[in-house]
Amino acid sequence: MIDTDKRFKRTASKFLDELTIKFAGDSGDGIQLTGQKFAELASNSGETVKTMPDFPAEIRAPVGTLGGVSGFQIRTGTDSIYTHGNKLDVLVVMNPASLKRNTDNLKENGIIVVNQDTFTEKNLAKAGYEQNPIDDGCLDAFRVFPVSISKLTLLALKGSGLSRKEMDRCKNFFSLGLICWLFPKPTKEVEHWIAAKFKNSSLLAQANLSVFQAGWNYGETEELFATNYRISNPELNERPAGSSFVTGNKAIASALVKSARKAGIKLFLGGYPITPATEVMQELLKHQDKDVIAFQAEDEIAAIGTALGASYTGALGATCTSGPGLALMGEFINLAVMTELPLVIIDVQRAGPSTGVPTKTEQSDLFQALWGRNGESPIPVLAASTPQDCFNVTVEASRIAIKYMTPVIVMSDLYLSAGTEAWVEPELDDLPEIAANFFAKGEGYAPYRRDLETLARSWAVPGTPGSIHIVGGLEKNGESGAVSYDPDDHEQMTYLRAKKIAGISNDISLGRTYGDKDAQLLLVGWGSTYGAIMEATEQLQASGYKVACTQIRHINPIPNGFGELLKRFDNVLVIENNLGQLWMKLRAEYLLDLKKLCKVQGSPFNVIEITTHVRTILTDESLAVSEGEAL
Amino acid sequence: MSTQAEPIIMTRQDYLSDSDPKWCPGCGLFAILRSLTSMFAKANILPQDQVVISGIGCSARLPYYTNTYGFHTIHGRGPTVAMGAKLANPDLSVWLVSGDGDALAIGGNHTIHLLRRNSDIKMMLINNQIYGLTKGQASPTSPQGLVTKSSPYGSVGRPIVPINIALAAGATFVARVHDKDTKQMEAVMMAAQQHKGAAFIEILMNCVTFNDGAYDLVTAKKARLDAMLELADGQPLIFGMELNKGIIDNNGKLEVAIIGVNGVSEDDILIHDATNAGLAAQLALLEFPESPYPIGIFRQVNEPVYGEWIDKTHP
Numbered sequence: 034m035i036d037t038d039k040r041f042k043r044t045a046s047k048f049l050d051e052l053t054i055k056f057a058g059d060s061g062d063g064i065q066l067t068g069q070k071f072a073e074l075a076s077n078s079g080e081t082v083k084t085m086p087d088f089p090a091e092i093r094a095p096v097g098t099l100g101g102v103s104g105f106q107i108r109t110g111t112d113s114i115y116t117h118g119n120k121l122d123v124l125v126v127m128n129p130a131s132l133k134r135n136t137d138n139l140k141e142n143g144i145i146v147v148n149q150d151t152f153t154e155k156n157l158a159k160a161g162y163e164q165n166p167i168d169d170g171c172l173d174a175f176r177v178f179p180v181s182i183s184k185l186t187l188l189a190l191k192g193s194g195l196s197r198k199e200m201d202r203c204k205n206f207f208s209l210g211l212i213c214w215l216f217p218k219p220t221k222e223v224e225h226w227i228a229a230k231f232k233n234s235s236l237l238a239q240a241n242l243s244v245f246q247a248g249w250n251y252g253e254t255e256e257l258f259a260t261n262y263r264i265s266n267p268e269l270n271e272r273p274a275g276s277s278f279v280t281g282n283k284a285i286a287s288a289l290v291k292s293a294r295k296a297g298i299k300l301f302l303g304g305y306p307i308t309p310a311t312e313v314m315q316e317l318l319k320h321q322d323k324d325v326i327a328f329q330a331e332d333e334i335a336a337i338g339t340a341l342g343a344s345y346t347g348a349l350g351a352t353c354t355s356g357p358g359l360a361l362m363g364e365f366i367n368l369a370v371m372t373e374l375p376l377v378i379i380d381v382q383r384a385g386p387s388t389g390v391p392t393k394t395e396q397s398d399l400f401q402a403l404w405g406r407n408g409e410s411p412i413p414v415l416a417a418s419t420p421q422d423c424f425n426v427t428v429e430a431s432r433i434a435i436k437y438m439t440p441v442i443v444m445s446d447l448y449l450s451a452g453t454e455a456w457v458e459p460e461l462d463d464l465p466e467i468a469a470n471f472f473a474k475g476e477g478y479a480p481y482r483r484d485l486e487t488l489a490r491s492w493a494v495p496g497t498p499g500s501i502h503i504v505g506g507l508e509k510n511g512e513s514g515a516v517s518y519d520p521d522d523h524e525q526m527t528y529l530r531a532k533k534i535a536g537i538s539n540d541i542s543l544g545r546t547y548g549d550k551d552a553q554l555l556l557v558g559w560g561s562t563y564g565a566i567m568e569a570t571e572q573l574q575a576s577g578y579k580v581a582c583t584q585i586r587h588i589n590p591i592p593n594g595f596g597e598l599l600k601r602f603d604n605v606l607v608i609e610n611n612l613g614q615l616w617m618k619l620r621a622e623y624l625l626d627l628k629k630l631c632k633v634q635g636s637p638f639n640v641i642e643i644t645t646h647v648r649t650i651l652t653d654e655s656l657a658v659s660e661g662e663a664l
Numbered sequence: 665m666s667t668q669a670e671p672i673i674m675t676r677q678d679y680l681s682d683s684d685p686k687w688c689p690g691c692g693l694f695a696i697l698r699s700l701t702s703m704f705a706k707a708n709i710l711p712q713d714q715v716v717i718s719g720i721g722c723s724a725r726l727p728y729y730t731n732t733y734g735f736h737t738i739h740g741r742g743p744t745v746a747m748g749a750k751l752a753n754p755d756l757s758v759w760l761v762s763g764d765g766d767a768l769a770i771g772g773n774h775t776i777h778l779l780r781r782n783s784d785i786k787m788m789l790i791n792n793q794i795y796g797l798t799k800g801q802a803s804p805t806s807p808q809g810l811v812t813k814s815s816p817y818g819s820v821g822r823p824i825v826p827i828n829i830a831l832a833a834g835a836t837f838v839a840r841v842h843d844k845d846t847k848q849m850e851a852v853m854m855a856a857q858q859h860k861g862a863a864f865i866e867i868l869m870n871c872v873t874f875n876d877g878a879y880d881l882v883t884a885k886k887a888r889l890d891a892m893l894e895l896a897d898g899q900p901l902i903f904g905m906e907l908n909k910g911i912i913d914n915n916g917k918l919e920v921a922i923i924g925v926n927g928v929s930e931d932d933i934l935i936h937d938a939t940n941a942g943l944a945a946q947l948a949l950l951e952f953p954e955s956p957y958p959i960g961i962f963r964q965v966n967e968p969v970y971g972e973w974i975d976k977t978h979p
């Protein structure tokens with residue numbers, strides 16, 4: 034293997050605070066693998082890394098078309114990195130279509146590494162280029178490095194015994210090798226990784242390794258690049274032992290298992306495949322044991338129905354879906370409201386009504402989560418703000434569901450589900466206390482008798498003597514639990530259910546507010562806008578603005594003191610990937626004239642969109658808006 | 665689960681709740697409640713280990729009247745709650761009460777998947793060929809031409825044969841009983857209770873208010889012997905007042921024959937084989953009055969049970 038450290042001495046490195054790079058190619062080009070590996074290498078070097086894949090909606094769109102472009106974006110750096118970045122420093126493209134799709138996102142003077150072998154007339158036409166962009170001058174704003182990645186890959190594998198097709202499939206390792214030279218990463222572990230990944234075929238392992246080395250050597254010997262780039266002092270953020278990359282979906286799966294374990298009960302997850310939530314179910318199906326039951330149901334109704342049945346018999350029932358699935362689950366969520374059984378419902382939001390834009394992100398299910406059911410149906414709604422935070426919020430939702438005997442909705446979204454960051458999976462000891470209030474034994478059991486503090490009923494599980502009872506969706510008498518259509522009983526129960534949920538506000542804490550105490554403007558967000566809002570706040574502060582920000586974790590009920598917090602600021606800007614759903618709730622709740630900033634393009638906010646808007650509000654146009662300098 | 669040092673002798677009363685059933689006088693559900701609780705007592709499963717789950721409809725009120733754990737869920741969704749309950753807590757005995765609208769219209773999907781998975785759940789489909797609780801609309805089993813509030817000129821759609829749905833879903837226990845014979849009903853319920861896997865029992869039930877007499881031609885005491893074909897595993901498919909009629913296989917088609925006529929002897933009469941899915945499917949197609957109406961256990965086979973399969977693959 035290459036002794037990178039020795040050989041690097043020959044090249045003068047430039048040092049960067051951060052780097053945003055995207056690998057893009059046809060969906061069969063192994064882009065996701067290459068990107069994820071580069072991210073891991075960066076993280077292992079102690080850098081802070083955020084990633085975001087960009088999949089085509091079709092499983093296999095026609096080769097070479099714009100619809101078939103797959104991408105993987107990585108942002109890495111030393112300072113606080115909160116998002117996967119907006120404008121790219123470097124774009125590595127494997128075909129014309131992927132160039133076309135991503136050029137707009139490149140910084141001026143940014144680097145494009147192009148696999149020029151794929152720029153044939155046919156492929157150019159598929160991508161909609163009339164001339165070859167490599168030499169027609171349309172990329173003059175960038176630094177373009179055409180490399181014969183396909184040919185050099187074949188050359189490196191001459192005599193390897195692989196078919197031409199198999200050889201061609203190794204070419205992503207060439208680009209990985211080249212990028213690992215351009216942005217030096219500890220390549221030793223690539224060797225181990227390739228060996229492990231292709232353990233069933235030493236031929237393929239050797240081939241991919243050779244191609245990786247060829248890519249690295251190409252950077253080293255061709256002197257195409259005057260310099261290579263390192264992140265300054267990454268050891269400042271040394272990656273803790275035992276850490277790995279986690280997506281929001283994997284963090285949710287882990288949190289469900291740990292929450293149930295912490296409560297000493299089984300976990301039951303009922304699921305049904307739906308983008309972008311499916312991974313949670315798949316993850317749990319992989320890790321089933323006697324205390325972790327995952328179940329692929331016949332539809333979303335059955336997914337939540339089985340979960341509620343499991344809760345009824347003493348497990349932590351959970352389900353995971355996206356907006357269209359949540360729409361189908363409304364009836365069962367209400368049955369959980371009426372029967373007062375714990376249930377955790379995860380909504381990994383995607384864009385639009387109906388089928389909408391299944392592979393794009395949005396935050397437009399908030400109204401549905403809060404109010405999308407018949408009758409007065411209050412339930413807690415929580416929102417996760419980062420892939421790692423999906424763990425914390427799911428644990429908190431489980432704690433509330435079990436303690437208060439109620440369904441709870443956790444809002445995640447496609448951005449969090451697919452984005453990754455390095456984390457160390459929390460241990461059981463790191464979790465808060467989660468205690469189920471099981472009815473054990475005693476005289477005179479009444480199913481709807483309540484704990485006076487939490488207003489929660491006890492959990493009497495079938496199999497327990499002395500607490501035989503029936504639950505159901507019909508209204509009841511508050512004390513006996515007997516079915517009742519009496520007007521007073523209904524009113525009393527309606528208020529009781531509302532009071533129980535409202536009371537949770539005493540048991541949750543107000544999130545942190547970052548920034549200036551005497552800020553002129555408070556940015557308020559929920560969910561995955563966290564990263565962009567944090568960065569925007571830091572950037573605005575750096576340019577002399579007095580701003581602060583806070584991210585709401587508990588959307589219902591809102592923690593005590595939040596109204597007072599809002600009132601402290603002259604300007605409050607609510608930032609959402611919808612048309613103002615939280616904004617409307619906050620205005621209704623606090624009678625304050627809040628402003629909003631909305632984006633519904635299926636993509637997260639860019640920091641600059643927020644900073645520009647805030648500058649406009651604060652009517653100070655004197656400071657120039659910059660996208661950041663190129664490398 | 666609870667264990668007992670001394671066997672306690674349970675009675676039917678031990679499985680009846682304090683609530684008085686609020687069904688129309690003469691409703692067939694009374695007989696079903698009686699048979700079910702009587703079977704519970706004989707099966708000697710403690711009330712606290714017995715769970716009765718229902719959807720919506722007149723039949724869905726049944727769990728209020730059993731002294732067992734009960735869950736009155738939502739329309740058509742009982743099977744899903746039952747699946748979750750049983751998978752999370754396999755030691756419980758789980759019975760599901762459903763109706764023709766509940767199990768075949770709004771919950772048709774769940775019925776199919778409950779049966780195909782073969783989870784150890786016992787499902788009763790109480791078939792009165794009408795929506796009773798919503799006061800008399802046509803159901804998926806209403807015969808064509810039936811005038812109801814939702815079919816003022818007669819029901820148009822062709823009725824579903826519930827047994828066929830169960831067989832097509834691969835149910836491992838498929839039976840049909842009727843509300844006029846509680847003894848047989850209880851015996852079939854007991855067989856279902858003892859069956860390992862999903863059991864499906866269609867119960868023909870008379871709705872006195874909205875569809876009175878729907879099954880009279882078949883279930884009336886005088887008519888029964890000629891109108892019904894009692895299925896007994898290993899026994900010839902013989903019926904009739906004189907026990908002289910039987911089912912023969914005429915080139916792959918089941919037909920009624922009279923013993924001693926046209927050279928048909930007792931040896932020509934088919935023997936019921938509850939492990940033969942093909943025979944069960946053919947029997948399910950027999951309709952009165954062209955043929956006798958089969959009653960009893962159509963199919964019973966042992967196949968891997970869903971929850972146990974999970975236990976084995978994920979120890």
